Every structure is written in structure tokens, then in C-alpha cells.
Amino acid sequence: xxxxxxxxxxxxxxPEGLHKIENNTMEWFDIEMYSNFNTGVLEQYFEEKNKSDxxxxxxxxxxxxxxxxxxxxxxxAINQYVGLKVGMxxxxxxxxSYLIGMGLFWKPTEINLSSGASTGASMICTGFVFxxxxxxxxxxxxxxxxxxxxxxxxxPITATIFAGFLGVMYFIIFRRVWLVEDPLPxxxxxxxxxxxxxxxxxxxxxxxxxxxxxxxxxxxxxxxxGFTFLRDFPIMENNHKDIFQSxxxxxxxxDEHISVMDHYFAGDHYDIGDxxxxxxxxxxxxxxxxxxxMLIATGWFMRWRAALLxxxxxxxxxxxxxxxxxxxGMPVVIEGLTxxxxxxxxxxxxxxxxxxxxxxxxxxxxxxxxxLAKMAPVFKTATADLRKIKGGGGGxxxxxxxxxxxxxxxxxxxxxxxxxTFFGVSIAFISAGYPAPQVLMLSLLLVSLTxxxxxxxxxxMGETSIEPVSGTSFIVxxxxxxxxxxxxxxxxxxxxxxIIGTTVFGGAISMSGDIILDFKNSLYIGNRPYQQMRxxxxxxxxxxxxxxxFAMIFSEQLAKGELNLIAPQAHAFAFFTKxxxxxxxxxxxxxxxxxxxxxxxxxxxxxTAFGLGMYFPLGLAFPLMLGGGMxxxxxxxxxxxxxxxxxxxxxxxxxxxxxxYMLATGLIIGEALVGTIVAIFLFTVPGWV
Numbered sequence: 001x002x003x004x005x006x007x008x009x010x011x012x013x014x015p016e017g018l019h020k021i022e023n024n025t026m027e028w029f030d031i032e033m034y035s036n037f038n039t040g041v042l043e044q045y046f047e048e049k050n051k052s053d054x055x056x057x058x059x060x061x062x063x064x065x066x067x068x069x070x071x072x073x074x075x076x077a078i079n080q081y082v083g084l085k086v087g088m089x090x091x092x093x094x095x096x097s098y099l100i101g102m103g104l105f106w107k108p109t110e111i112n113l114s115s116g117a118s119t120g121a122s123m124i125c126t127g128f129v130f131x132x133x134x135x136x137x138x139x140x141x142x143x144x145x146x147x148x149x150x151x152x153x154x155x156p157i158t159a160t161i162f163a164g165f166l167g168v169m170y171f172i173i174f175r176r177v178w179l180v181e182d183p184l185p186x187x188x189x190x191x192x193x194x195x196x197x198x199x200x201x202x203x204x205x206x207x208x209x210x211x212x213x214x215x216x217x218x219x220x221x222x223x224x225x226g227f228t229f230l231r232d233f234p235i236m237e238n239n240h241k242d243i244f245q246s247x248x249x250x251x252x253x254x255d256e257h258i259s260v261m262d263h264y265f266a267g268d269h270y271d272i273g274d275x276x277x278x279x280x281x282x283x284x285x286x287x288x289x290x291x292x293x294m295l296i297a298t299g300w301f302m303r304w305r306a307a308l309l310x311x312x313x314x315x316x317x318x319x320x321x322x323x324x325x326x327x328x329g330m331p332v333v334i335e336g337l338t339x340x341x342x343x344x345x346x347x348x349x350x351x352x353x354x355x356x357x358x359x360x361x362x363x364x365x366x367x368x369x370x371x372l373a374k375m376a377p378v379f380k381t382a383t384a385d386l387r388k389i390k391g392g393g394g395g396x397x398x399x400x401x402x403x404x405x406x407x408x409x410x411x412x413x414x415x416x417x418x419x420x421t422f423f424g425v426s427i428a429f430i431s432a433g434y435p436a437p438q439v440l441m442l443s444l445l446l447v448s449l450t451x452x453x454x455x456x457x458x459x460x461m462g463e464t465s466i467e468p469v470s471g472t473s474f475i476v477x478x479x480x481x482x483x484x485x486x487x488x489x490x491x492x493x494x495x496x497x498x499i500i501g502t503t504v505f506g507g508a509i510s511m512s513g514d515i516i517l518d519f520k521n522s523l524y525i526g527n528r529p530y531q532q533m534r535x536x537x538x539x540x541x542x543x544x545x546x547x548x549x550f551a552m553i554f555s556e557q558l559a560k561g562e563l564n565l566i567a568p569q570a571h572a573f574a575f576f577t578k579x580x581x582x583x584x585x586x587x588x589x590x591x592x593x594x595x596x597x598x599x600x601x602x603x604x605x606x607x608t609a610f611g612l613g614m615y616f617p618l619g620l621a622f623p624l625m626l627g628g629g630m631x632x633x634x635x636x637x638x639x640x641x642x643x644x645x646x647x648x649x650x651x652x653x654x655x656x657x658x659x660x661y662m663l664a665t666g667l668i669i670g671e672a673l674v675g676t677i678v679a680i681f682l683f684t685v686p687g688w689v
Contacts, residue, residue, distance in 0.1 A: 010183065013039040021045045028526050029108075029197045037190065037524075038183045046523050047180045055404045057526040058109050060534070064101075068114030069539050071096050072121025076546040078672040079122055080554055083129035084565040085675070086298050086620070087612045093122040095658070095665055096217075098195050103211040108196040109527045113535045116518040120539025123514050124164050125547035126469055127506025131477075132156065133555035133570035134577060135499045140559035144578060149492045151432045156500050157548035159446075160507040162424040164540040167450055167508035168515045168533060169417045172409055174455065175519045175529060184462030184520075192521045194654050200525075213659055217666035224293040224670025229260075231273040231291065232564075232678050234688060236263035243271055257688055272564050274619050282346035284323045288619035294671040295620060297664035299627020307628030309606045313363070313613025314621035317356040318348075321614075325351040333586065352617075358586055360614030361572040362593025363600070367607020368471030370598045408529035422447050425504070434497065438489050442501050445483065446508075449476055454509040458516050467513040469506055470569055470608060477502045477573065481580040491581055498577060507547075511540065550676065553683045562682050563675070568615035627664075634660075 013021075017036035020026040026033065026045060036042040050058075075093035083089045097118040101111035138144040178184045234257035238244055243266050244255040262271060268278040276288030299307045326347045329340045332354035344350040399410045422443045429439040453472045461467035480498040489497070515536050522532050557563040558570075579590065593611070601607025613621060643653055682688065 010040040011036075011038050013041045017042065028524065029200050033524060034190070034193075038185050040181065040183055043180045043183045043523060046526075050523065050526055050528065051401060051407050054407070054526050054528045055401070058113075058522075058528040058531050059107070060113070060531055061110060064106060064110050064114050065117050065535055065538065067100060068097050068117035068535070069121050069542060071100070072118035072539050073542045073546050075118070075122035076125045076543040077550045077676050078669060079125050080129050080547065080550050081565075081672040081675045081679075082294065082298075082668060083125075084133065084554055084558060084567045084570070085292075085672075086295060086624075087566060087568045087615070088298070089123075089126065089129060093118040094192075095662055096214075098199070099214050099217075099662065102199045103214060106199065108200045108525045109522075109531075111199050112196060112518070112522055112525060112527050113531055116515075116522075116532050117535040117539040119514050119518070120164075120168075120511065120536040121543030121546075122539075123510045124160065124507050124540050124543040125551070126510035127160065127473075127503035127508075128156075128547045128551035130470060130569040131473060131499060131503040131506055131573050132551045133558055133567055134574035135496065136555035136559040137567075137570060137574040138495060138577065140556070142574070142578070145492045145495050149496055151429070151434070151496065151500065153548050153552055155428045155432045156503055156551075157544050158428040159425045159500070159504045160544045160548070161541055162421040163446060163450060163504045163508035164511045164544060165537060166417050166421045166447065167454060167511035168536050168540070169409065170414050170451060170454075171458070171512050171515050171519070172411055172414065172529070172533075174458070174516065175408070178459065178462060178516070179520055179523060184459065186462050186517065186520050189517060189520050191654070192517075193524050194650070195658070196521065196525050198651055198655065213662050216659075217662045217669070220663050220666030221670035221673070224667045225674040226670075227291075227293060228671045228674040228678075231261050232259050232675060233681070234258055234678075236260055239263055240266040240271075243267075274564075276619065279346050279349070282348040284326050284348055285318045286322075286346070286348045286352070286618070287318075288617060289622050290617075290619035292620075292623055292671065293667040295623035296627040296630075297667035299624040299629075300631045300660065300664045302624065302628050302631075304625070304628040304632040306606075306609070307624045309604060310609045310613040311616075311621035311625050313360070313600075313610040314616045314618055315613075316610075317352065317360065317614045317616075318618050321356045321359060322348050322351045325355045330355055355589055357571070357615055358575065358589045359593030359596065360568070360611050361575045362590040362595075363597035363611030363614055364470070364568065364572045364608055365474055365576060365611075366594035366597025367601040367609075367611050368468065368474055368597070370601040370607055371468055371471055371605075374601070406528075406530040409533045418447055429497070434493065435489070438484055438487055438493065438497060441483055441487065442480065442497055445476075445480060446501055446504060449479070449505060450508045450512075453505075454512045457509050458512050461513050462516065467510070469510060469513075470572075472509065473502050473506050473573075474576065476505045477576060478580065481577065485581070494581055495577055499573065502573065507544070511536070550679075553679050557679050557682055563679055566616060566620065568612050571615070572611075631660075 014032065014035045017026070017032040017039070018041065020030065020032055021041060026042070033042065072093045079089045094115045097115040098111055101114060106114070135145075135150065139147045139150070234255070236258055238255050238258050240258065240262065244258055244262070258266070261273070269275060273291045274288050275291065277286060302310070325341055329342045330351065331338050332341050332344075332350065334354065341347055341351050341354065399406060399408055401407050425443040425446060426439050429442065430436055453475065457467050457469065457472050477498055480501050481494060484494040484497060515532070518532050518536065519529060522529065554563065554565070558565045558567055579587070593614070597607045597611050599607075600610040604610065639656065642648075648656070
């Protein structure tokens with residue numbers, strides 16, 4: 001066993017754990033394994049053990065990997081809809097992968113690999129969710145750029161695939177430093193290992209239970225999807241032309257078709273899935289409740305505290321910012337003309353759109369950047385770790401084991417992938433007609449920022465379980481816009497290159513965060529890092545393709561107002577881009593929001609979440625709080641009480657809790673799938689509404 005280094009994260013090992021390690025009797029899923037997580041001694045022991053035993057334990061079965069890829073690719077579309085709807089991505093693909101594996105008696109190592117392929121396919125969509133739609137918002141909503149300036153979709157898809165590969169591959173070096181020698185705590189990873197432990201000892205009854213859970217998920221998905229179909233699919237003739245109409249320069253136009261629920265219930269108190277107070281009475285605020293199974297399920301995952309903290313921003317908007325703006329008759333600028341907000345109908349909704357949302361975007365940015373600033377010590381230690389690796393202190397291990405094969409992916413490929421990514425991204429953009437000097441600078445910045453900011457983001461995730469994708473992406477956008485302006489790039493090309501570049505960066509670092517978690521889990525179950533890398537990389541390709549296609553569909557429908565999607569991050573990136581490039585924005589309101597974000601980050605540690613909440617309507621916050629409150633109430637009054645009365649083991653508690661996660665996932669899948677079908681229909685049948 002190698003030398004034990006000092007670490008700020010390492011826990012003291014237990015005497016029994018040390019005894020088993022010294023006698024080489026510690027096994028995967030040993031009860032003492034759980035007591036010695038993040039001791040450093042355990043991790044180095046399993047690293048050596050996996051180098052020999054992992055070759056026969058870590059098996060590769062193509063059809064099981066393909067199942068994971070199929071599940072993940074489906075979620076590449078679902079995650080986008082969810083992210084645009086509620087401002088966050090709920091990673092449900094790994095739950096499904098785990099349940100399928102348990103139901104089919106797969107080994108834990110096989111489930112882990114299939115799940116890695118699944119999350120590789122599903123999480124590559126991150127940049128397409130949070131950043132890419134900003135390009136469409138600036139074109140369709142703001143008229144800031146021309147839709148004809150959009151690049152072909154193969155450009156962002158190809159660039160994201162290359163960058164995703166790089167984001168996965170260069171974490172080979174950090175695996176050794178941050179998971180074996182100085183193991184990051186990676187909060188919540190224990191739940192993943194616990195599920196794999198359950199799969200390791202699966203019985204016929206537990207496998208049947210997994211299959212029954214999948215059946216329940218399907219039923220919840222059907223119920224949620226059926227409700228969403230009635231709420232959203234425009235199949236009825238419009239019998240409410242006074243409600244579903246729009247005004248253009250050419251005159252008034254009406255939606256030709258509306259949904260079943262709108263056909264029968266639309267009026268002063270309901271439209272488009274929203275129960276609300278009449279618009280005519282929305283003077284100082286506006287109260288509504290969105291009928292969305294997805295939102296209630298998302299609140300269940302968040303629990304009450306997180307749902308409340310996000311919703312505090314919403315409550316602040318609608319019960320503080322909006323009433324003050326209306327009361328004082330704040331001036332707002334619309335299409336170059338200044339109006340008193342009280343003179344616009346309805347005043348509360350105008351104040352929310354023209355004042356509170358700009359303030360919210362400032363809060364999102366202020367909270368995100370402050371969160372990064374609070375992690376300044378991480379910057380220092382991450383940089384020190386990079387120097388240590390460069391200087392040969394990374395605890396180099398043998399990549400190839402004679403007679404057995406590759407234990408982990410060869411480090412020499414990192415340099416190769418860096419060069420391939422640089423030229424691959426450059427060729428994709430230049431082939432679409434973008435100027436070579438700007439494209440080469442874009443590629444250089446993407447490669448270097450993926451290495452540096454990606455390392456910082458993942459170390460933050462390792463300490464807090466939250467990867468600051470939005471915060472680091474704002475920094476990338478700022479740098480790209482600044483460089484392109486210095487190079488004298490046109491406004492349109494600056495906007496396009498900066499937004500797509502930030503989209504690609506978001507995909508790359510989300511892959512870095514995903515693979516480091518997979519590496520963490522695989523270390524304790526006997527999987528080889530080489531196999532984990534193969535699975536992750538294979539998932540990226542179909543996931544990026546599907547993510548790009550659906551990003552185009554969702555973004556266009558969102559920007560045209562044909563889908564009821566909030567997309568707070570995308571609007572924030574659009575606003576920030578306009579501000580950086582030079583546009584007509586209210587900097588005073590934005591600066592006030594920025595200060596609010598800083599204050600809330602320092603006060604609660606969730607400044608970005610507070611800013612997101614400021615962007616939401618009350619109708620979105622109420623279902624989130626309802627779901628979070630139901631979860632806490634159930635856990636306290638039913639779950640914990642029953643667990644105590646029946647003396648449940650930790651395994652039983654984990655499975656019972658997983659059941660509720662899967663039911664909530666079913667609600668999310670059902671609404672997201674039907675919402676996706678609606679988006680595809682509207683995209684392929686223009687003029688239907």
C-alpha cells in the first residue's frame with residue numbers, strides 16, 4: 001500500500017477497519033467499509049485490490065450498456081424540458097437504470113457501468129438546457145440578432161461531443177488525487193453505494209419488488225402524461241378567442257386550436273394549466289397555482305427547506321418588489337419608450353416582467369459569482385493539486401497491467417484529446433463560415449477553461465455535492481464576449497460564438513462532475529476506471545445529438561411563446577449577453593438584484609436559488625412548496641414512525657425511500673414526455689396554433 005498523505009478531508013479509520021485492511025480481509029460491501037469511507041487508507045487499499053481482482057469482477061456486457069444509453073438518451077430530452085420548466089435538472093435516469101438492473105439480477109458492477117452510460121447520455125444536455133436557448137430568446141423575443149445568423153445544429157452538437165470527451169478524459173489525473181490519496185467527501189454518494197449493496201445481495205423477492213416499482217413508475221407516468229395531454233395538447237377548436245389571441249403589426253391573430261382543459265375551463269380564473277386570480281384585478285400582485293405534477297414531484301425531491309428557500313425569492317418578488325414598484329409608479333422602458341408601470345395593464349404583471357425579472361437575473365449572477373468567490377480556498381488547493389500532478393506527485397499508478405489489460409484509461413490520451421478537441425471544435429465552426437481568428441481563440445479558451453474552471457467546479461461539488469455550472473458558465477460568457485469585442489467581432493457573431501461556446505463548456509464540466517462521481521462509486525464496488533470511462537464516453541454521443549435536436553425544438557417554441565416554459569437561466573444568459581455586448585438594459589435594477597444575490601448567498605448559501613425563485617411566478621413556487629411540505633410531513637409522521645415501530649434496517653429504509661423517488665420520477669417523466677411530444681408537434685406543424 002502506498003504512503004498515506006495528509007488530507008483536509010480524511011476521516012480517522014476504525015480499529016476494526018484497519019485490522020481488516022492490514023490482514024487483507026476487507027471486501028467490497030463489508031460492514032466496515034461504510035465506517036471507513038474517506039479515510040484514505042480504505043481508498044488506497046481498494047485501489048490496489050481493484051487492480052488485480054477488478055479485471056474478473058468488472059465485466060462488460062454490451063446489451064446492458066446499450067440499455068443504459070437508451071434510458072439516458074431518453075432523459076437527454078426529458079431533462080431539457082424539466083430544466084426549462086423549473087430551472088433545474090432532476091437526474092432520474094440513474095434511478096431507472098438501477099431499478100432495471102436490480103429487477104434483472106445484474107451484478108453491482110454491471111449496474112454501475114450501465115448507469116454511467118445512462119448519465120453520460122442524459123447529463124451532456126446541461127449546456128443546451130441553461131445557455132443555448134438564450135440565442136433564440138435574443139432573436140425571437142428581443143429582436144437583438146437575426147434568426148438567419150444561427151449556425152447549423154451540427155456545430156454545437158459536434159463541439160459538445162468533443163468537449164464532453166475532454167471533460168471526461170482529463171479527470172483521470174484527478175481521480176488519483178481526489179478519490180484515492182485525498183478523497184473528497186462527495187456528500188450523498190453513500191446512497192448510491194447502498195443501492196449497489198442491495199443489488200449485490202438481491203433476492204427473488206427484492207427483484208420482484210424492483211419490477212413492481214417500475215410498474216408503479218409506468219402507471220404514474222401514464223397518469224401524469226394523460227393529464228398533461230388534456231392540459232397542453234391543442235386538439236380542440238378555439239372557443240375562447242378573447243383569451244387566446246395575439247397582437248402584431250399586421251393586426252390581431254387567434255390561436256386556431258387549444259387544449260381540452262382550455263376549451264372547457266378557460267376564463268377569468270384558468271388558462272394554460274394555471275388557476276389564477278382575474279388579470280383585471282392584478283394591480284399590486286397576482287396569485288396563481290400551476291397544475292403541474294412535475295412541480296409537485298420536484299418539490300418532493302427538494303424537501304421543504306430547499307423548496308422554501310427557492311420560493312422565498314418568489315414570495316419576495318410578488319409580495320415586496322412588485323407591490324413597491326406599482327405603488328411608486330416606477331418608470332419602465334419598453335421598445336425605447338418610457339412608461340409609468342401603473343399606466344400599463346395589468347400593473348402587477350408588467351412590474352414583474354419589467355422590474356422583478358431584471359432584478360432576478362442580477363440576483364442569479366450575484367449569487368453565483370459570490371458562491372464561487374466563497375470557494376477561493378478551493379481555487380488555491382485545486383491549483384496546488386494541478387502543480388502536484390505536473391510535478392509527478394499525483395501518485396502515478398500503472399495504467400496497463402501485463403497479462404490483464406488496461407486498469408484505467410491511458411493518461412497519454414489526455415494530450416491527444418486536447419489536440420483533437422481544439423481542432424475538432426475549430427473545424428466545426430470554420431466550416432459554418434465563422435472567422436478563423438475568433439474560432440481559434442474560442443477553441444483555445446474552451447480547452448483551457450474546461451481544464452481550470454472544470455477542476456474548480458468539480459472540487460466544489462466534491463465538498464458540497466453541488467456543481468456550480470451556472471456560476472462558472474457566467475465567467476466563461478464574460479471572458480468570451482470580452483475577447484471577441486477586443487478582436488473587433490461583429491455584434492451578431494459575438495453573441496452566437498459566446499453563447500454556443502458557453503453551451504459547450506456547460507456540457508464539458510457536467511461530464512467532469514458526472515465521471516468523478518462514477519469513479520467514486522466504482523472504487524468501492526470493484527469496477528475498473530477504464531470500463532467506467534468507456535461507458536461514459538459511449539453515452540455522450542447519442543446524448544449530445546438528441547440534446548441538440550430537442551434544444552432547437554424547445555428553444556424556438558419557448559422564444560415564440562408557444563410553450564409555457566420559464567427558462568430562468570436562459571433568460572439570465574440572454575440578458576447578461578446583451579448587457580456585455582451593449583444593449584438597452586436597466587443597469588440600476590440589475591445592480592440592485594446583483595446586490596440582493598450577494599446578500600442572500602452570504603446569508604443562506606443559496607443566493608442563486610433565491611435569484612431563480614425571484615424569476616418564477618407564484619404558481620410555480622406553490623406546487624414546489626406543496627411537494628416539499630408533503631415530503632417532510634410524510635417522512636416525519638409516516639416514514640420514520642413506521643421505521644421505528646417495525647425496526648427497519650437501513651436497507652429497508654433505503655428501498656422504501658427509493659420507492660417514493662421513483663413515483664415522483666414517474667410524474668416528472670410523464671409530463672416531460674407529453675410536453676416534448678407537444679413541442680415536436682408544434683414544431684413540425686407550423687400554424688396549428
